[in-house]
Structures are given as structure tokens and as C-alpha cells.
Amino acid sequence: MISVLSREWLLSDTPASRAQAAWVRRYRGWLQFRANGLAMVGLVTVVIMIVASVAAPLLAIQDPSAQDLAGRLAPPSAAHWFGTDELGRDIFSRILYGGRVTLGMVVAVVLLVAPIGLAVGSIAGYLGGLPDRVLMRVTDVFLAFPRLVLALAFVAALKPGITSAIIAIALTAWPPYARMARADTLTVRASDFIAAIRLMGASSGRIILRHIVPLCMSSVIVRVTLDMSGIILTAAALGFLGMGAQPPMPEWGTMIASSRAFILDQWWVPTIPGVAIFVASLAFNLLGDGLRDVLDPRQR
Amino acid sequence: MLVEIRNLRIQFPTATGLSDAVRNVSLILGQEKLGIVGESGSGKSLTARSILRLLPPNAVVTADKLEFDGISVMRADEVALRRIRGARAGLILQDPKFSLNPVMTAGAQIAEAWRVHRGGSRKLAMLAAIDLLTQVQIRDPHHVARAYPHELSGGMGQRVMIAMMLAPDPELLIADEPTSALDATVQAEILRLIEDLVSRRGMGLILISHDLPLVSHFCDRVAVMYAGRVVEELAAAELTHAQHPYTRGLLECLPTLSHQKRRLSVIRRDPSWLQP
């Protein structure tokens, strides 16, 4: 008897149960993912970022909002690992707390966007006819705007700030998910097993929720991870344009905007947050690429 | 000898090392028609394609001899191989829907094959293409020449393929399951066409198929492959006197109208067939 969850069990060619087959698939996927060097770099970086953000209060030696006008714009040193900004605040701590802001915004957006997009797309795809046309028309309208521009307009109307930024980005980010979910639903809708469940008397709601949505999940997961990099960039852009998180909040884009003028002599002040944005975005891109190779190779 | 293969071995890298796809295969071919028969995965396509070195890039090929008209294909560089491919040997694939370029007209593809090896102006090449289309018994060659592959039926597409491969007037034609994607009625027509053209031009033919009676009908000799090895080689006329149990098994599982059988026989696979 091979023990459960041992390596042999996970690599078995002849799974004995549905659960085992699912685990075999997951383990194979994990092995394939692990073989992809760049994807692993992405995963490790993302994990580090999440840990650093959550543990920011422990890791940040200084108070991110403590000003020290006498020691402003200081270069990196033992006291301030990344130097100080234009108001004398420790950049390292601000980067850590800024990570919280950025990741928090991204998670908030995703939590809003994925369910809405999935719901709209799967309902439209499954019901077809008029609901489909109406929902798709609405999706098309939102897709007709470039994301940043529409987000800017929304934020301007609502009032610049983090909450508005989150809502604005979410409002512009959901259409592709609806489209994807609808495409996946259409592929599945005509299959025999859906017909079988319908014959057994399941309601549309139950079919959509329990049977169709799980099948859309893998493309959604891939898309979410890849999208995160774009959301990070959009959030930073909003911050940079003064429309997102407002100072003194340590959002990376906002930090760059307020220190932009000092790029000539104290280049590290605007550059380090820029590098942080780049690393975060790149990490999610690498992770998303790796996930896509494993979960949804056709999508490339 | 047109083609001489001795001890061909083709391997592919897998998670657990190199795996044999073709082992110890030896064949010779003169100006005759050789049929290679086997089931999926028997290695027949790989063997034939290795003559033109058209294998996937991760394939590992070794052989004592792999020669085309005395030229060692193993040691030849890309330039030398390009002189053989097309000009001296052609390859017909299974499904014209995929093996023809979807965004070039049929005529353009045939004309390209002509021009690359025979030179001449575009106009001349197109005229030659029309002529070739007539030779493959297409009734409206001008229309077909202007058509795109997705507008052609399977049978017409294969005729275009044949015309394209015969354009440079090669000495050898390799047909890799040329009729497997076609309707039964069209299959015989296409094979008769191939047989006719090959005989008239004095070419050699390697016909690959999983269909034993078809191959025996159109070829002089037959090689039977199983699990990457040639298990038997004999003249087509002698097929009924085959010795190897796999060949016998293939023959016996064919339903026939003359001998009534209550149950179709099933091949019992003997692991000893896998031994070299």
C-alpha cells in the first residue's frame, strides 16, 4: 500500500479515486511550474512582498510618517537604508507601508472585479438571448474606454483618494473577466453533462454556480494574476497623477509625484519607489505567466 | 539504390531519460514501391521522414547508414539537405487542410515549388502549375489555382499536394498516410493517381499506411512495423504467406465477404515482439 500524499502516490499513473486523480494533477502541475525558473522567481518575490507588507510594523524600524526636516533628502545610510525623502521621512519604512497600500488596493480590486465579472459573464453566457445581449452591450461600453482614462474620469468625479481609486480601477477592470467567463460558459453550455443536470431538475442558478463557474476558474486565476501587474501600474499611475492615494499616505506612485522635482540631485528618492513598483509588477507577470503555462496553455 | 537505411534508431527525451521510438530499422528501396504498414505509434512516419531529416528538433537520430542515392543524410549539412528535399525527394502529408499553407493560393504554392528548383519567371511557374493540376486530373485547373486551401475538398487538396511535390520532378515520393483523411470513395482514386504518376515518371515510392490491404494492392513490397521495429518484410504478392504472428494477426482480423466468420478475431499482443 502506497501511503497517501507520498511522492509515489502523487505520481501514480493509475489513480484509485477521484481525489487521488485531482492530487496527481495538482502535483504534476506543481512540478511543471517548479521547473520554470522565471515563474519560481515571480512566486518567491510575490511571497516575500506579501510577508513584508503584512509584517511591515515589525520590519519598519522607523515611523513612516515621522518628519525630520533637518535630515531631509539624505542618501542611503546605516540609519536610513533607503535614505530620507523631501520631508525627512525614512524611505525604507515608507516603501514597506507603501507595499501594504499597493497590495491592499490590488486585493480590494480583485475581490470586487473577479466575482462581478464571473457573474456577469457566466449568466450572460448561460442564459443567452436578451440578457446576454444586454449584458454584453454594457461590457462593451466599459471596454470601449482605455482603462486609465476612464479610471481618471471616475476618480475626478468621486474625489481623489484611495477608495475612489479602488472603485474606479475596479469599474474599468471587470469587463475582460466577463468576456472570458462568457466564452468559457459558451464552450461548456452545450455539453452533455450540463444537459444531464438540467434533466435532473437543477435550477439555472445552481447550474451556473456549482457547475459552470468552477470550470471558468482556471482562466480567471491566470487572468487575475496577470492583471495584478496592470492594476499595480494603474494604481501607481493614479497616485503619480495625484488622483489616487493622497499624501501623506506612503503609496509608491504618490511618493514619486511628490519627490519628482528632486530627481536631479537626490535621484534615489523618486527612483526607489519606482523600482518597487517595477519589481512588484514584474513578479506578478512572471507568476502569471508560469501559472498560465500550467493551467491554460492554449491561452498563450 | 535510392534509399538505404541500416540500423536506424530514433530517440526522444522524456522525463525519465531517452525513449526509443524507432529501433534497429533497416530498409532498402530502389525504383520500386514500398509500403510501410503499422498501427499508430509504430514509428512508420518517423522512419520515412528521417530520410529527409524532417524530424522534430529534439529527436536523437543514429544509424549505421542513412543514405539517399549514396549521399549520407546523417552527415549532410542543411544546404545539401535542401538540395535533396523537394528537388530529389517529395513528401505528401495526411490532411491537406493542415499541410497546405492556408493563406497562399493553391497555384501559388505549386508555382513556388517549381520556381525554387527549376527557376524561371513567375508567369512560367504559374503556367507549369496549371499544367501540373491537369496532370493530377483536376477538371478546372484555373479555378483551383486561384483558390485557397480551405475552399478545396479533401480530395482536391491532396491532388494539389501531389502536384506541388511532383513539380520539381523528384526521384522519390514519400506518401505519409495520404488517404487517411479522405472519404473511402476518394481514397482509391488518389492512390491510383499516385501509382500512375510514380510509374510513368520512373520514381520510387514509399507509401505509409495503417491499411494493410490498401498497401498490398498498390505496392511491390511491404514492411510491417510494430513498436518501432520492422517485424516482417515481404513482397506484396506473398502477403498471405506471412510468417510473423503480428502480420498474421492483422490479416486475420480483416472481415471478408468470402469466408464467413461468427466473430472478428482480435490481435493478441505478445511481449516477445518487443524484443530486438
Next chain:
Amino acid sequence: MKTLANSFASVPLTLFGLTLVTFLIGRVMPIDPVIAIAGDHATPDVIAAVREQLGLDKPLFVQFWIYLVHLVHGDLGRSVMTSHPVTADIAHYFPATLELATTAIIIAVVVGVPLGVFAAAHQGSRFDHMVRVVSLAGQSVPIFVLGLLCLLVFYVKLGWAPGTGQLDVAYEGLVPRVTGMLVVDALIADDWASFWDALAHLAQPALVLAYFSMAYITRMTRAFMIESLSGEYIITARAKGLSPTRILWRHAFGNIAVRLVTVLALAYAGLLEGAVITETVFSWPGLGLYLTVSLLNADMNAVLGATLVVGLVYLFLNLFADVLYRLLDPRVA
């Protein structure tokens, strides 16, 4: 052809949706526009008068109707900031964005497409990995950071490129405005000094935008080419004895050219987004800068007008891409 008509038919509906969305955004504002115009200490009579003047006392759908009527007449309201009609402002600033975006896409295509083709042809090689990393970086880097760094390195430290803006102060106003695109106008006016200066100023923002766009174009080209190169017709082409160059370009690339054109149209649309940020960093007087400055001044007419125009351009570029695809692909025609 039937589906082509469908594409066109969906445009009016989407347009309608576009205008509705911009209208609603405008009405969501927490700031009361009446107070903004009349002032905090206005008397109730004045407030009522201003409200009536702005048409805000009417029901919402009447307001929307008035808005639509104005739109059709090309009236987007008046900009509080410049006190010009918004339409005039947009007409004034749009050509500069056009100049920037067009230059960027040309660079992106000329560099990006061959990179993608060769990366796919040598899949797995060091060159391929390099191309992948470079384009991945391009998709991950925030444009404003890249822009600022370029200014720092090439303008301040190395002195190779000029500073922000479209022209040096010295050349300001010398070239008569014809198209609004300085480089073109300078050529028309035969003013070579201005031409070179305008070109020098165009270089940095265009290159920054181009890198951003190139990342996307290279990735898509590479992905399409890998798919194309795995087709059976490539084996046929090799069997015909064709040269590798011919196989790569005539056969593999020829098969993806149509899809690539649609990608390019979409990339061009994406440049509009990138232009907003790039123009802000380089003080380039285009629509993007107009939008961001209006935002900072809470000039809603200008913001909504610019958003609507950008949305329109985006919509038509998408439609154009769709049409092109159907016209060019022999399989769909």
C-alpha cells in the same frame, strides 16, 4: 460579410453607452457645480438662477437629452480653466498626441516585430530569453518612472537629449500652425532649425512610449509565430526544400500577418493611455496633458470632453481592427 455588418451595427449602441457613462460620471460629482460657479456666499436667488441657467433644475433624462443635443452639435461645454470651448481645446491639443503616438508605434513595429519573429525562430535560445525578459520588463515598468529616469540620464547627466516640452523656448511661435504636429509643420514651413529641434524633443517621449508598446507587440508576435511554426504546412515547406528565410517570412509570418495587424491597431489604441502619463512627465502639450491638468483643476467639462473623445477614438480603432481582420484574412472573407 454579414458579421462585418454586425460590427458596424453595434457601434451606435456602444456610442450611446459611452455618452451615457460620461454624462452620469459628470452628474455623480460630490461638488455642487452651482456653488462652484456662484460661490459659497451667494444668495438663494442667485443660486436658483445659476441652477436654471445650467439646466440642473430639470429631470435627469431631460438633462441627458440636452447633453446629447449639444454633443451632436459638437458642443462639449466650456472649459473653466482655459475659458475656451472644450471642442476647440481638444482640436488644439489632439495633433500633438497624434504625432507622439504615431511616431511611437512606428518605432515599436519596426523594432518589435522582427524581434518577435527571430525570438520565435530560435525558441529556447539565449536570444529568445533575452527578448522575453526585455519585453516582460517593458510590460512591468511604470512609464512615468521610465520617463523620469530617461530625463535624468539622457538630459541631465549625459546631455544627449533636450528637456521637456515640444520645442525649445527659443523656437517658440516661429513655425505657423498647419496640422498641429510640429515636426510636420516645420517641414511644411521649410524651417530646418525648428524641425531638428522639434524632432529632438520628440525623440525621448516617443522612445519611452515605443518601448512600452514594443513590449506588447513583441510578445504577441512571438506567441503568434510559435503557433504558426508548429503548423503542418511548415513541414511541407521544409519538405519542398525552401530556404529558412523564405519559410520564416513567407510561410510562418505570412500566416499571422493579419492577426498582427489587429494587434497593432489595438496597440495604437493602448498608446493613448500611455500618452496620458508620458505627456505629463515630458510636459508634452497633447490631449493627455490637457486631461491631467483639467483633472487637477476639477474642470469637469474638459475632463469629460477629453474622456469622451478618447473613448471615441478607442472605439473606432477597435472597429478598424475588426474590419481589417475580416477584410484581409482569406479564411474569413
